[in-house]
Amino acid sequence: MAEDIFGQLLDEFGAGVVEHxxxxxxxxxxxxxxxxxxxxxxxxxxxxxxxxxxxxHRHNIAIIPxxxxxxxxxxxxxxxxxxxxxxxxxxxxxxxxxxxxNVIVVEAGMFLADxxxxxxxxxxxxxxxxxxxxxxxxxxNLATNAGGxxxxxxxxxxxxxxxxxxxxxxGTIHHGLRRxxxxxxxxxxxNLLIGSEGSxxxxxxxxxxxxPKPQETTTALLAVSNVDAAVQxxxxxxxxxxxxxxxxxxxxxxxxxxxxxxxxTLRQAFDTxxxxxxxxxxxxxxxxxxxxxxxxxxETAMETELVLDALLAQSQSQRDEFWNLRETIPEANRLIGAxxxxxxxxxxxxxxxxxxxxxxLLAQFGDIRINCFGHLGDGNLHYNVYPPKGGQKxxxxxxxxxxxxxxxxxxQKFDGSMSAEHGIGRLKVADLETYxxxxxxxxxxxxxxxxxPKGIMxxxxxxxxx
Amino acid sequence: MAEDIFGQLLDEFGAGVVEHxxxxxxxxxxxxxxxxxxxxxxxxxxxxxxxxxxxxHRHNIAIIPxxxxxxxxxxxxxxxxxxxxxxxxxxxxxxxxxxxxNVIVVEAGMFLADxxxxxxxxxxxxxxxxxxxxxxxxxxNLATNAGGxxxxxxxxxxxxxxxxxxxxxxGTIHHGLRRxxxxxxxxxxxNLLIGSEGSxxxxxxxxxxxxPKPQETTTALLAVSNVDAAVQxxxxxxxxxxxxxxxxxxxxxxxxxxxxxxxxTLRQAFDTxxxxxxxxxxxxxxxxxxxxxxxxxxETAMETELVLDALLAQSQSQRDEFWNLRETIPEANRLIGAxxxxxxxxxxxxxxxxxxxxxxLLAQFGDIRINCFGHLGDGNLHYNVYPPKGGQKxxxxxxxxxxxxxxxxxxQKFDGSMSAEHGIGRLKVADLETYxxxxxxxxxxxxxxxxxPKGIMxxxxxxxxx
Numbered sequence: 048m049a050e051d052i053f054g055q056l057l058d059e060f061g062a063g064v065v066e067h068x069x070x071x072x073x074x075x076x077x078x079x080x081x082x083x084x085x086x087x088x089x090x091x092x093x094x095x096x097x098x099x100x101x102x103x104h105r106h107n108i109a110i111i112p113x114x115x116x117x118x119x120x121x122x123x124x125x126x127x128x129x130x131x132x133x134x135x136x137x138x139x140x141x142x143x144x145x146x147x148x149n150v151i152v153v154e155a156g157m158f159l160a161d162x163x164x165x166x167x168x169x170x171x172x173x174x175x176x177x178x179x180x181x182x183x184x185x186x187x188n189l190a191t192n193a194g195g196x197x198x199x200x201x202x203x204x205x206x207x208x209x210x211x212x213x214x215x216x217x218g219t220i221h222h223g224l225r226r227x228x229x230x231x232x233x234x235x236x237x238n239l240l241i242g243s244e245g246s247x248x249x250x251x252x253x254x255x256x257x258x259p260k261p262q263e264t265t266t267a268l269l270a271v272s273n274v275d276a277a278v279q280x281x282x283x284x285x286x287x288x289x290x291x292x293x294x295x296x297x298x299x300x301x302x303x304x305x306x307x308x309x310x311x312t313l314r315q316a317f318d319t320x321x322x323x324x325x326x327x328x329x330x331x332x333x334x335x336x337x338x339x340x341x342x343x344x345x346e347t348a349m350e351t352e353l354v355l356d357a358l359l360a361q362s363q364s365q366r367d368e369f370w371n372l373r374e375t376i377p378e379a380n381r382l383i384g385a386x387x388x389x390x391x392x393x394x395x396x397x398x399x400x401x402x403x404x405x406x407x408l409l410a411q412f413g414d415i416r417i418n419c420f421g422h423l424g425d426g427n428l429h430y431n432v433y434p435p436k437g438g439q440k441x442x443x444x445x446x447x448x449x450x451x452x453x454x455x456x457x458x459q460k461f462d463g464s465m466s467a468e469h470g471i472g473r474l475k476v477a478d479l480e481t482y483x484x485x486x487x488x489x490x491x492x493x494x495x496x497x498x499x500p501k502g503i504m505x506x507x508x509x510x511x512x513x
Numbered sequence: 514m515a516e517d518i519f520g521q522l523l524d525e526f527g528a529g530v531v532e533h534x535x536x537x538x539x540x541x542x543x544x545x546x547x548x549x550x551x552x553x554x555x556x557x558x559x560x561x562x563x564x565x566x567x568x569x570h571r572h573n574i575a576i577i578p579x580x581x582x583x584x585x586x587x588x589x590x591x592x593x594x595x596x597x598x599x600x601x602x603x604x605x606x607x608x609x610x611x612x613x614x615n616v617i618v619v620e621a622g623m624f625l626a627d628x629x630x631x632x633x634x635x636x637x638x639x640x641x642x643x644x645x646x647x648x649x650x651x652x653x654n655l656a657t658n659a660g661g662x663x664x665x666x667x668x669x670x671x672x673x674x675x676x677x678x679x680x681x682x683x684g685t686i687h688h689g690l691r692r693x694x695x696x697x698x699x700x701x702x703x704n705l706l707i708g709s710e711g712s713x714x715x716x717x718x719x720x721x722x723x724x725p726k727p728q729e730t731t732t733a734l735l736a737v738s739n740v741d742a743a744v745q746x747x748x749x750x751x752x753x754x755x756x757x758x759x760x761x762x763x764x765x766x767x768x769x770x771x772x773x774x775x776x777x778t779l780r781q782a783f784d785t786x787x788x789x790x791x792x793x794x795x796x797x798x799x800x801x802x803x804x805x806x807x808x809x810x811x812e813t814a815m816e817t818e819l820v821l822d823a824l825l826a827q828s829q830s831q832r833d834e835f836w837n838l839r840e841t842i843p844e845a846n847r848l849i850g851a852x853x854x855x856x857x858x859x860x861x862x863x864x865x866x867x868x869x870x871x872x873x874l875l876a877q878f879g880d881i882r883i884n885c886f887g888h889l890g891d892g893n894l895h896y897n898v899y900p901p902k903g904g905q906k907x908x909x910x911x912x913x914x915x916x917x918x919x920x921x922x923x924x925q926k927f928d929g930s931m932s933a934e935h936g937i938g939r940l941k942v943a944d945l946e947t948y949x950x951x952x953x954x955x956x957x958x959x960x961x962x963x964x965x966p967k968g969i970m971x972x973x974x975x976x977x978x979x
Contacts, residue, residue: 147748148861148892194695203695206672221952227858228891229660229669230930231708233937233945233975234957238704242697259756282613289798290725332755335801392693395614425694426614464696471699479699486687490964491700497963498956509699 052108053086056131059102064089068132072116073124077381077388080121080473083128085111091137093212093220093251099133100249101218109506112245114187115158117179119390120472122191122244122508130506135186138251141165142224149257150209150226155186155250162255171257174201174293178374186250192242194468196373199424200293200330201258203468205241212252213240216499226254239494244470245505247498261293261330265337266366267345270321270356275399277325277423280344280353284329287340294328295424296373301433302420305379306372308436316358316372325423326373328366376420380431384440386415387450389430391458392467398426401461405430408453412446414438427467430454455482471509480511518574519552522597525568530554530561534598538582539590543847543854546587546939549594551577557603559678559686559717565599566715567684575969578711580653581624583645585856586938588657588710588974596972601652604717607631608690615723616675616692621652621716628721637723640667640759644840652716658708660934662839665890666759666796667724669934671707676720679706682713682965692720705960710936711971713964727759727796731803732826733811734835736787741865742819743791743889749814750795753806760794761890762839767899768886771845772838774902782824782838791889792839842886846897850906852881853916855896857924858933864892867927871896874919878912880904893933896920921948937975946977 056065068087075081090096103110109130116123138154139161145151146169153162159180166173175188177195187193189211193204201207210225223237240248271277274297281295303320306313317324329337338359348354360366380388393401406417414435421428432450434443455465459482471479480488495502495510506512522531534553541547556562569576575596582589604620605627611617612635619628625646632639641654643661653659655677659670667673676691689703706714737743740763747761769786772779783790795803804825814820826832846854859867872883880901887895898916900909921931925948937945946954961968961976972978 145860145862147744150860192697192701194697198695202672205701206668215952215956219952219955221956222950223953225928225930226860227930227933228861229664229858229888229893229933231658231660231932231934231936232930232941232949233708233953234713234960235658235671235701235704235708236953236956238701239960242699242701247700259751262755278613285725287798289728289801291798332753332757332806335755340798392695394611394616394692395694396611422695427695462691464691464693464698466697467693467695468697470697475698483698484688486681486685487689487699487702489685490681490687490702493963494700494705494960497959 052131055106056086056088060088060099064095072113072132075121075124076117077119080124080126082124083126085125085128086131087134088131089134089137093138093214096133096135096138096214096249096251097218097220100214100216103131103503104217104501107501107503109503111505112190112249114155114190115179115183117183118187118191118472119469120474122470122472122505124473125507133249135184135249135251142252144169145226146171148226150254151257152224152226152252152254153185154252155184155189157185159183159185159188166257167260170260172260173255173257175204175207178377185253189241189250189253190243190245191470194422194425194427196294196296196422198422199295205238207256208237208241208253209256210254211237211240211250213248213250215248216501216504221248224252224254242470244472244509246495246509247504259332262333263335263337264328264330264366265341266360266369267327267341268316268358268369269325269327269354270317271323271325272352272355273399274323274402276353277323278395278399280325280348281424283344283348284327284341287344288329288331288337291329291331291337292327292424293330294326296326296421297423297428298324298326298373298376298420299418301416301418302376302379305383305418306375309379309382310375313375316369317356321355326369380418383433385431385433386440386443387432387447387454389451389454389465390467390469391430391454391463391465392425392427393458393461393463395426397461398423398428401457405454405457408457409450412450473508476509476511518597521572522552522554526554526565530556538579538598541587541590542583543585546590546592548590549592551591551594552597553600554597555600555603559604559680562599562601562680562715562717563684563686566680566682569597569969570683570967573967573969575972577971578656578715580621580656581645581649583649584653584657584938585935586940588936588938588971590939591973599715601650601715601717608718610635611692612637614692616720617723618690618692618718618720619651620718621650621655623651625649625651625654632723633726636726638726639721639723641670641673644843651719655707655716655719656709656711657936660888660891660893662760662762662888664888665761671704673722674703674707674719675722677703677706677716678718679714679716682967682970687714690718690720708936710938710975712961712975713970725798728799729801729803730794730796730832731807732832732835733793733807734782734824735791735793735820736783736822737789737791738818738821739865740789740868743789744861744865746791746814746819747890749810750793750807753810754795754797754803757795757797757803758793758890759796760792762792762887763889763894764790764792764839764842764886765884767882767884768842768845771849771884772841775845775848776841779841782835783822787821792835846884849899851897851899852906852909853898853913853920855917855920855931856933856935857896857920857929857931858891858893859924859927859929861892863927864889864894867923871920871923874923875916878916939974942975942977
């Protein structure tokens with residue numbers, strides 16, 4: 048059947064567009080899912096995407112929309128292989144840039160880092176920023192409503208998008224590439240497609256918000272006395288700067304120890320890593336005296352022992368060094384090998400209690416290590432569970448489901464989310480059924496059927512394919 | 514039939530909840546639509562709303578969801594009366610407030626001004642602000658994705674909402690009242706309901722974002738040399754303040770003349786109103802020297818003759834006076850009586866060209882007056898057309914459709930929107946069909962049918978009822 052489809056596609060679209068997918072298209076970063084061999088289709092433009100989708104719609108061929116392949120929940124894979132991969136990588140042009148309007152219009156296949164660079168070269172900021180920015184594509188960022196380190200200040204991918212062009216499941220093109228700040232003409236199809244993980248259509252281009260480039264940035268790495276102190280500190284800095292905090296990342300000692308364990312030559316900031324630390328960044332217009340404002344807050348915070356030690360970056364290279372530590376933790380995590388990773392959010396004021404109470408629940412699983420870190424300013428934690436030092440992930444896989452359920456049950460108890468920024472993909476379909484609001488799930492199924500009655504768009508992602 | 518329904522509802526829900534709607538519920542502010550007599554149902558809580566919707570769903574009774582009744586596009590009316598009005602006014606409590614999280618959870622029937630006041634008394638800002646804030650209700654603001662004067666800085670109603678509770682068309686309650694900054698668990702039902710104008714469900718409560726209260730505010734009323742100068746000025750102030758502009762309202766001389774004509778005792782700011790003026794507001798944290806920053810920009814802008822005259826508010830009362838002028842223009846407009854009003858948006862950089870070229874197209878309609886004013890910072894203009902001085906609206910109604918088409922055609926040519934902030938309601942259903950993206954319209958109809966197959970939720974609003 049797959050060969051049959053391949054032949055049909057080749058006849059229709061030619062060898063320049065259709066080929067057998069290389070191995071790299073069949074894998075995902077965490078190695079949990081592997082696609083069976085599938086055809087890879089790489090159209091050159093939106094009309095090409097539309098033609099392919101219309102063809103697949105007519106012939107009932109399932110489509111896996113493919114961005115940079117960096118997603119962490121398996122949404123870019125199809126283990127049974129009964130589909131085609133449709134990559135947007137060739138749609139990679141800047142369509143237009145309007146610096147005075149703070150808008151850039153880009154095609155979905157652009158690397159996130161290239162969008163950032165285009166903004167920068169126009170003296171503007173495109174604030175979406177995440178570890179995979181060099182290899183993820185903006186269309187995938189929008190399809191998954193990517194988060195990252197700047198959400199506290201600038202919002203998720205969703206919040207950065209003014210308009211989209213997209214191909215709907217029957218192949219029709221939605222022309223919604225408006226660059227308006229206000230447009231109340233009907234239902235919010237843009238936000239419905241954003242975050243639908245390719246299950247309702249394929250975003251082919253987007254009008255994105257740009258911002259003034261910060262003229263002043265203050266970055267500090269802080270040892271805090273505990274998580275509650277970190278939450279208090281966030282409020283204090285926001286008050287003192289009128290809400291200019293652009294990064295507030297929590298890190299646990301285990302993260303630094305994982306770095307030592309896996310990358311012993313990496314220079315670390317603290318001689319002895321504190322139990323809890325925070326990477327703080329504040330940015331704003333010129334002459335806002337942000338250094339001084341932050342210093343004033345830190346002085347008070349040290350007097351009251353909220354903050355135990357403070358390293359203020361003295362140069363761009365020191366700033367980069369602090370951020371590099373933070374951004375390298377996921378790689379150290381990968382090398383250690385998690386039994387179970389959790390991308391969760393909890394209301395910010397409840398985070399100290401969540402962090403204090405959860406380890407006792409996990410104690411039943413014996414000698415494990417927790418690396419809890421992430422975007423505290425957004426209430427978003429990566430709460431990952433690892434084998435003890437020297438232990439191997441493979442010897443603990445039998446615990447994985449129980450650990451995950453324990454963490455997610457706890458998140459639910461705290462009115463949190465079991466997928467803060469990574470999405471549902473294939474990994475969390477069952478979790479969504481367990482923890483999701485039943486009325487919302489029923490509405491989602493109705494919407495999926497209404498827009499994709501043949502179920503050809505990323506079947507099995509987000510919603511069970513039945 | 515209506516009496517029959519009334520009796521059924523009375524039996525089911527009692528006289529404390531069901532009554533005949535008073536006249537005020539059957540009118541809308543512009544007097545374009547009038548509802549025929551209908552039952553009015555005022556449940557006391559979310560379960561009550563759910564019970565009523567479930568009952569109406571079972572019995573195929575159409576529902577007009579009703580907030581404050583201040584909408585400007587007739588979405589709160591049903592001229593044929595074949596429905597019931599479901600008012601959320603009794604759901605008017607603050608459910609919770611979390612100042613450290615910058616979140617307030619409110620029921621949908623709260624007046625917008627009361628939400629603002631609750632935030633203020635907790636030393637926080639809820640920035641949604643519009644002329645009808647004393648009588649519109651937050652549920653209606655969300656249902657219509659209200660805009661107003663602070664969108665440039667803080668976004669629309671949509672951008673201010675973290676989570677909703679809503680009753681769906683079959684009566685089920687969607688429990689989505691999370692107060693999380695990041696939550697990627699499935700399709701964005703929240704944003705689908707926001708802006709759907711009560712046609713997909715009834716929002717009963719919302720978790721809303723709060724912000725630090727500005728510690729410094731600079732307000733200035735400026736005579737600008739032309740609209741292009743105003744657009745340039747916006748960019749200059751944003752650059753000098755790192756993006757802290759919170760208001761940038763354009764006004765035309767005709768607005769001030771309408772004030773003189775209809776409220777001769779109102780004290781005006783300029784002795785001779787300039788052709789174009791801008792109300793500028795910048796706000797931020799303490800000691801940001803915003804006055805000085807704005808003064809520096811204005812100095813340059815006056816040297817280059819972008820700005821011809823500048824009045825800097827010296828006190829809160831002067832600030833209020835400037836804003837009062839701006840906020841009173843709609844009332845003056847109402848007293849003059851527009852032949853046709855247009856709530857439009859155009860990409861900001863194209864606004865000067867739009868404003869320069871459109872009057873020539875309208876010259877065919879003879880001696881008319883244009884009052885173009887609004888939220889220039891968002892690209893949102895209220896482009897209203899009036900009879901000549903001394904003329905009567907009623908003598909020009911035959912021109913209305915042609916004027917509207919002329920303006921909306923022009924908006925379309927400029928990649929703009931013919932409903933920037935007021936929504937579609939009943940007034941612009943045909944416009945949406947004319948100017949809307951066909952793929953989006955098809956998707957909207959599919960979604961409407963999927964979520965409300967019986968078509969009972971605000972039938973005829975947004976989408977034609979057929």
